[in-house]
Amino acid sequence: MTTRFENGIVVTLGEKNRVMWNAAVVVEGERIAAVGDAAEMKRRFPEAESVDCSGKVVLPGFICTHHHFYSTMARGMSIPGEPASNFVETLERLWWKVDMALDEEDITLSAQLPLIDCIRNGTTTVIDHHASPSLRDGSLDLIEKAVRQAGLRASLCYEVSDRNVMGGGVAENKRFIQKVGKGDHQIAAMMGMHASFTMSDATIEECVGIARDAGVGCHIHVAEDAADREDSLAKYKVPTVERLNKLGATGKKSIFVHCVHIDEAEMDTLVETGTTVVHNPESNMNNAVGVTPLLKLLKKGVLVGLGTDGMGSDMLVQMRCAYLLHRLANRDPRVAFVEAPTLLLWNNPAIAERQFGVKLGEIGEGLPADLAIIDYEPPTPLSEANFLGHLIFGLVDATVDTTVCKGKILMKDKQILSMDEARIAARSREVAPEMWKRLQAL
Numbered sequence: 001m002t003t004r005f006e007n008g009i010v011v012t013l014g015e016k017n018r019v020m021w022n023a024a025v026v027v028e029g030e031r032i033a034a035v036g037d038a039a040e041m042k043r044r045f046p047e048a049e050s051v052d053c054s055g056k057v058v059l060p061g062f063i064c065t066h067h068h069f070y071s072t073m074a075r076g077m078s079i080p081g082e083p084a085s086n087f088v089e090t091l092e093r094l095w096w097k098v099d100m101a102l103d104e105e106d107i108t109l110s111a112q113l114p115l116i117d118c119i120r121n122g123t124t125t126v127i128d129h130h131a132s133p134s135l136r137d138g139s140l141d142l143i144e145k146a147v148r149q150a151g152l153r154a155s156l157c158y159e160v161s162d163r164n165v166m167g168g169g170v171a172e173n174k175r176f177i178q179k180v181g182k183g184d185h186q187i188a189a190m191m192g193m194h195a196s197f198t199m200s201d202a203t204i205e206e207c208v209g210i211a212r213d214a215g216v217g218c219h220i221h222v223a224e225d226a227a228d229r230e231d232s233l234a235k236y237k238v239p240t241v242e243r244l245n246k247l248g249a250t251g252k253k254s255i256f257v258h259c260v261h262i263d264e265a266e267m268d269t270l271v272e273t274g275t276t277v278v279h280n281p282e283s284n285m286n287n288a289v290g291v292t293p294l295l296k297l298l299k300k301g302v303l304v305g306l307g308t309d310g311m312g313s314d315m316l317v318q319m320r321c322a323y324l325l326h327r328l329a330n331r332d333p334r335v336a337f338v339e340a341p342t343l344l345l346w347n348n349p350a351i352a353e354r355q356f357g358v359k360l361g362e363i364g365e366g367l368p369a370d371l372a373i374i375d376y377e378p379p380t381p382l383s384e385a386n387f388l389g390h391l392i393f394g395l396v397d398a399t400v401d402t403t404v405c406k407g408k409i410l411m412k413d414k415q416i417l418s419m420d421e422a423r424i425a426a427r428s429r430e431v432a433p434e435m436w437k438r439l440q441a442l
């Protein structure tokens, strides 16, 4: 099956970003067969099916490098007890109860709904971090099934911690990592770990050993709150990144999420080990934990990506949040214009390539056909030279019309094709109150 997505403005991204007006992307199977002038593509591929993209911008599908599908059913829920006054209380009073209350159907629905949201926002690849201690074994299979049904790509892992006996999760990661093996460019696996302050040396060593043997990275929250740093300094006499490095959790395939409370020496360790960091500005602001030293990390040469931490699945909104946050935090209107889009458009693909073994985030001949096609009539000239201005101030508020992943159209004319959105949301509204009831009793 060959399709010409034609007459739109194609933005290729990649190393040499090109902005092409009246262009076409020709998709053959799961890959891009050609990109170029629409009339020429029509001559070369006359038999291909046509999807008209006039009035639209065609971009590579977006990537989210840190998500928590399982947080879906917390939306609108009343949280028992006094409001949390700090980050650790937020975990204890909210998230460690949400994950504990999830049953089998909740896990599936909790994945399906954000996957629909991903399709709606042109996000075609996600690196997720899952927890469901009451139904741990096999939980990653449930999510994998939902991801395949949605038609997206995802790297999955289970969040290991010592916070409760049932929450171990090491075996679930090991089983899933072995099952995925080298992967099929659609599903990948990592070793999921909660955070330094909820894990003993022995647990971390066990996780690292499994990850090393399998050649996968560790996906762990690092120094999200000052409490994680203080715990590491008090118990192990070294800050968080150094502790994790000593235990072998660093490396090119590992993802250290947040890194809000780290010092210069820890940043150097991240550079030396090639460990990637994922920044989640909305989540950090929501939890009031502090501001990641993003500009410093980038200057030192750390590969920093962008995630939502479960706050949502709209990566453009997250990108603009990073842009605004770091301007304000640095009290400097000259910064973050290049840096914030770089996290999303160039660094996230580099991080994803380490997980999926395939080059994503670029429109080019022979590359995977993952596309986000967005309604956008530029009100001023649009070219390579000023694309970031259109991204930050225009495309961020525009609507995604069509989403393509692995060459398959998952949404067209804003209609989700791979999943029954209304039925899934209706069922979730039915079972969520039951889950909330179980949670209140915890």
Ligand SMILES: [Zn+2]
Residues within 6 Å of the ligand: 066, 067, 068, 129, 221, 257, 309
């Ligand atoms: Zn997280």
